[in-house]
Amino acid sequence: xxxxxxxxxxxxxGPSMVINQSLVGAVLAARKTKRFGKIYGALHGIQGIxxxxxxxxxxxxxxTLEKVAATPSAxxxxxxxxxxxxxxxxxxxxxxxxxxxxxxxxxxxxxxETLNIVRRTARKSGFPLPCVHIPKTIDNDLRxxxxxxxxxxxxxxxxxxxxxxxxxxxxxxxxxxxxxMGRHAGFLAAAAALxxxxxxxxxxxxxxxxxxFDMSRFxxxxxxxxxxxxxCVATVSEGITGPSGNPIAADFIHEADAHGNIQLSGSGxxxxxxxxxxxxxxxxxxxxxxxxxxxxxxxFGAVSPVDAxxxxxxxxxxxxxxxxxxxxxxxxxxxxxxxxxxxxxRTVPLSKVARHTRRMPAKFIRRSGNNVTSAFLEYARPLxxxxxxxxxxxx
Amino acid sequence: xxxxxxxxxxxxxGPSMVINQSLVGAVLAARKTKRFGKIYGALHGIQGIxxxxxxxxxxxxxxTLEKVAATPSAxxxxxxxxxxxxxxxxxxxxxxxxxxxxxxxxxxxxxxETLNIVRRTARKSGFPLPCVHIPKTIDNDLRxxxxxxxxxxxxxxxxxxxxxxxxxxxxxxxxxxxxxMGRHAGFLAAAAALxxxxxxxxxxxxxxxxxxFDMSRFxxxxxxxxxxxxxCVATVSEGITGPSGNPIAADFIHEADAHGNIQLSGSGxxxxxxxxxxxxxxxxxxxxxxxxxxxxxxxFGAVSPVDAxxxxxxxxxxxxxxxxxxxxxxxxxxxxxxxxxxxxxRTVPLSKVARHTRRMPAKFIRRSGNNVTSAFLEYARPLxxxxxxxxxxxx
Numbered sequence: 010x011x012x013x014x015x016x017x018x019x020x021x022x023g024p025s026m027v028i029n030q031s032l033v034g035a036v037l038a039a040r041k042t043k044r045f046g047k048i049y050g051a052l053h054g055i056q057g058i059x060x061x062x063x064x065x066x067x068x069x070x071x072x073t074l075e076k077v078a079a080t081p082s083a084x085x086x087x088x089x090x091x092x093x094x095x096x097x098x099x100x101x102x103x104x105x106x107x108x109x110x111x112x113x114x115x116x117x118x119x120x121x122e123t124l125n126i127v128r129r130t131a132r133k134s135g136f137p138l139p140c141v142h143i144p145k146t147i148d149n150d151l152r153x154x155x156x157x158x159x160x161x162x163x164x165x166x167x168x169x170x171x172x173x174x175x176x177x178x179x180x181x182x183x184x185x186x187x188x189x190m191g192r193h194a195g196f197l198a199a200a201a202a203l204x205x206x207x208x209x210x211x212x213x214x215x216x217x218x219x220x221x222f223d224m225s226r227f228x229x230x231x232x233x234x235x236x237x238x239x240x241c242v243a244t245v246s247e248g249i250t251g252p253s254g255n256p257i258a259a260d261f262i263h264e265a266d267a268h269g270n271i272q273l274s275g276s277g278x279x280x281x282x283x284x285x286x287x288x289x290x291x292x293x294x295x296x297x298x299x300x301x302x303x304x305x306x307x308x309f310g311a312v313s314p315v316d317a318x319x320x321x322x323x324x325x326x327x328x329x330x331x332x333x334x335x336x337x338x339x340x341x342x343x344x345x346x347x348x349x350x351x352x353x354x355r356t357v358p359l360s361k362v363a364r365h366t367r368r369m370p371a372k373f374i375r376r377s378g379n380n381v382t383s384a385f386l387e388y389a390r391p392l393x394x395x396x397x398x399x400x401x402x403x404x
Numbered sequence: 405x406x407x408x409x410x411x412x413x414x415x416x417x418g419p420s421m422v423i424n425q426s427l428v429g430a431v432l433a434a435r436k437t438k439r440f441g442k443i444y445g446a447l448h449g450i451q452g453i454x455x456x457x458x459x460x461x462x463x464x465x466x467x468t469l470e471k472v473a474a475t476p477s478a479x480x481x482x483x484x485x486x487x488x489x490x491x492x493x494x495x496x497x498x499x500x501x502x503x504x505x506x507x508x509x510x511x512x513x514x515x516x517e518t519l520n521i522v523r524r525t526a527r528k529s530g531f532p533l534p535c536v537h538i539p540k541t542i543d544n545d546l547r548x549x550x551x552x553x554x555x556x557x558x559x560x561x562x563x564x565x566x567x568x569x570x571x572x573x574x575x576x577x578x579x580x581x582x583x584x585m586g587r588h589a590g591f592l593a594a595a596a597a598l599x600x601x602x603x604x605x606x607x608x609x610x611x612x613x614x615x616x617f618d619m620s621r622f623x624x625x626x627x628x629x630x631x632x633x634x635x636c637v638a639t640v641s642e643g644i645t646g647p648s649g650n651p652i653a654a655d656f657i658h659e660a661d662a663h664g665n666i667q668l669s670g671s672g673x674x675x676x677x678x679x680x681x682x683x684x685x686x687x688x689x690x691x692x693x694x695x696x697x698x699x700x701x702x703x704f705g706a707v708s709p710v711d712a713x714x715x716x717x718x719x720x721x722x723x724x725x726x727x728x729x730x731x732x733x734x735x736x737x738x739x740x741x742x743x744x745x746x747x748x749x750r751t752v753p754l755s756k757v758a759r760h761t762r763r764m765p766a767k768f769i770r771r772s773g774n775n776v777t778s779a780f781l782e783y784a785r786p787l788x789x790x791x792x793x794x795x796x797x798x799x
Contacts (some may be wrong), residue, residue, distance in 0.1 A: 020575075023576075024571070024572050024575045024576070026568075029795070050797070053575075064797060064799040065799070066797070068798070068799065069797055069798060069799075070798075073795065073796075073797065073798055075795070076793060076794075076795025076796075077795035077796065077797060078795070079792075079795060080571065080794055080795040080796070081568040081571060081572070082568060082571030082572045082574065082575050083575040084795070084796060084797060085797075086574065086575050086576075087575040087576050088576070089576070169703060169704040169705050170699050170702075170703055170704075172704040173421075173476040173477060173698075173699070173702030173703050173704045174698055174699065174702050176419070176475065176476060176477030176702060177419050177476075177477045177698050177701065177702040179477065179481065180415075180419045180448075180477050180478040180481050180482040181418075181419070181481075181482050181483070181484070185698070276672065276675075276676055276679070276692070276693065277671065277672010277673065277675055277676055277693070277694075277695050278672065278676055280671075280672055281671055281672055281673055281676075284671070297671070297697075297698070298671065298672070299672075299695065299697030299698055299699065300672050300694065300695065300697075301699070302692075302694030302695075303569055303572050303580070303692070303694055304565050304568070304569065304694065304696070304699070306572065307565075307568030307569050307571060307572040308564060308565060308568050309564040309565075309567040309568045309791075309792055310564050310705060310706065310792070311705065396704075397474075397704055397705070398471060399471075399475055400424070400468065400470070400471025400472035400473070400474055400475040400479070401468075401471075401472065401475070401479060402445070402459060402461070402464055402468065402472060402479060402480075403463070403464060403465075403468055404459040404460070404463065404464075
């Protein structure tokens with residue numbers, strides 16, 4: 010009897026609320042086909058291959074897999090590591106020993122780049138290693154995609170948070186600044202606009218990395234809204250950049266990861282700087298800033314059902330693609346229509362999603378540069394799912 | 405036909421996810437008795453009485469009231485204002501003109517103190533004004549109460565946030581510091597412990613305002629956990645105080661409210677200070693801090709069902725107390741048993757809950773001072789309600 014080849018799957022980059030859906034989608038699809046012997050899960054991405062820390066996901070019960078799928082964060086652990094040439098050779102040694110003939114990597118553009126490097130080096134070394142990338146990023150900044158798994162749930166968290174926060178601001182007045190994740194793309198900050206159910210609801214202003222951030226314009230905008238409403242909620246993407254092209258936050262934060270990205274999250278510095286500047290420039294006394302931080306990608310209880318379903322399906326599609334002979338590809342989501350909402354999955358060359366990031370298209374950003382358009386709301390609404398209705402007195 | 409007297413109700417202090425339940429509970433109970441002519445709601449607490457900005461809550465439909473009840477934040481608006489003698493006289497003028505013969509004020513210990521001042525001044529002025537305080541505070545620091553409406557839902561948010569955040573920390577390693585609200589009492593920070601489902605789950609350390617905070621002890625604790633697990637989640641109450649008795653945050657934040665409270669929330673400063681100190685003292689590279697901020701009291705979708713029910717009931721009880729002739733009282737929650745969970749409501753003298761705060765009892769804090777006891781978990785669990793199960797692989 011011929012021994013079946015094995016497959017290996019791993020998770021990489023920042024976790025999300027639904028990255029485990031993609032993992033479980035791929036594992037269950039692979040189990041169903043009976044084309045693989047073992048289904049290895051490497052712990053902490055390529056680090057687990059280098060350390061030969063792998064588990065066999067065929068041994069997990071369906072019930073366990075479903076519980077894992079419904080759990081935020083990366084159940085296999087994650088990593089941010091860009092492989093060197095030596096790393097690649099060590100990875101191939103392990104994969105050969107494990108008889109792995111298909112490699113699946115779930116992650117964003119940096120993880121796609123990691124897979125791209127591994128695949129290119131494998132080709133040079135004459136090692137046949139079909140690689141499939143499974144998309145994931147709350148930033149929604151993967152090229153070739155209408156949107157990415159992870160975004161809908163993070164956007165749902167941001168919308169739910171702003172619904173309550175705008176009411177909180179309405180109750181006590183003053184200025185509230187909310188810092189939202191998004192290194193290069195403003196999609197997640199833009200999702201705060203979904204919190205509005207009436208014209209005067211917050212957020213009243215939204216600042217995105219796609220537009221040059223001007224501090225005096227920012228404080229003037231806030232002053233104008235506060236004069237009109239006695240209050241103002243401003244949503245600011247952590248990735249806002251000044252005229253020099255440098256992130257505003259970068260002037261104050263000096264840590265970078267293996268891919269050269271400056272650490273923007275996990276610090277309240279940007280919010281505090283902006284709040285201090287608003288106080289100084291406007292004289293408004295009550296100015297508060299919250300940085301939503303890692304809750305945006307890990308909160309237990311803000312999963313968008315559409316996002317969960319699509320995350321599962323990209324995992325399934327990745328296995329189908331590998332079995333039909335695809336190599337060096339990523340699974341991409343294309344929208345067919347918004348009403349009724351429907352999508353299709355395509356395979357796209359890995360190199361097209363690796364490394365580069367996608368930004369918000371101009372049609373989603375108001376000309377004023379401090380808000381989003383109705384086209385963005387139509388785009389984002391189906392990804393986030395129905396939001397609760399805000400109750401208010403009629404008087 | 406005799407004209408019925410009117411009642412007035414208002415909301416004060418920091419909003420919560422269920423303060424509207426108390427408002428709606430009182431309004432519906434008052435409507436049912438048919439003992440009041442108009443049911444005035446003052447906008448923004450006593451400020452609305454001073455400005456004569458009141459609405460008649462009898463004109464709101466049952467459906468509207470129920471939607472408001474399910475909505476976080478204070479639907480009537482809130483205020484932080486300590487009344488002067490002149491304020492009180494102006495308040496009495498308005499209340500006389502509005503024919504108000506019962507005054508209900510929903511809030512925490514500062515709001516109870518406001519009501520206490522109003523009531524004392526009314527007595528001196530010979531103005532008969534029965535006053536009933538309806539308890540609300542996410543800090544859970546009202547005296548005479550087993551717990552307070554608003555706490556269970558905020559604690560649920562903190563627990564859900566830590567469930568995901570600890571998994572996120574497990575995926576990528578390093579140190580995560582989470583700053584949780586709580587000016588004088590550690591109840592809310594302590595609730596993070598409910599996130600643990602296995603022994604190694606975070607938060608691994610919890611620092612409370614009830615114990616003197618020692619920076620070098622803090623960094624040593626974190627280093628010890630990180631050596632053992634390769635990671636550490638530490639929950640820190642915003643109200644932690646140093647050996648001098650001053651809040652650690654106060655050395656860096658200089659704004660105070662009308663009640664003399666230093667502004668601890670709405671800034672990421674404390675978390676950033678602690679993260680920098682951990683980096684410096686331990687040499688650990690990946691250290692992140694999130695400050696949960698206002699989401700803890702306003703998030704749309706983390707309401708504890710028990711908390712919502714009790715918040716409704718204290719509103720109902722307040723109206724019943726006023727109608728049975730009680731004056732200068734607050735409604736307090738006493739626990740009858742934890743298993744099965746049941747409570748009773750009592751009226752207590754307003755002066756006993758006003759101004760002063762309650763802290764965590766020693767039995768809830770581990771002797772080490774950096775964690776909570778199982779007695780606390782038994783206390784808090786029924787208030788927060790069932791939490792989702794964390795899915796994990798068996799290997």
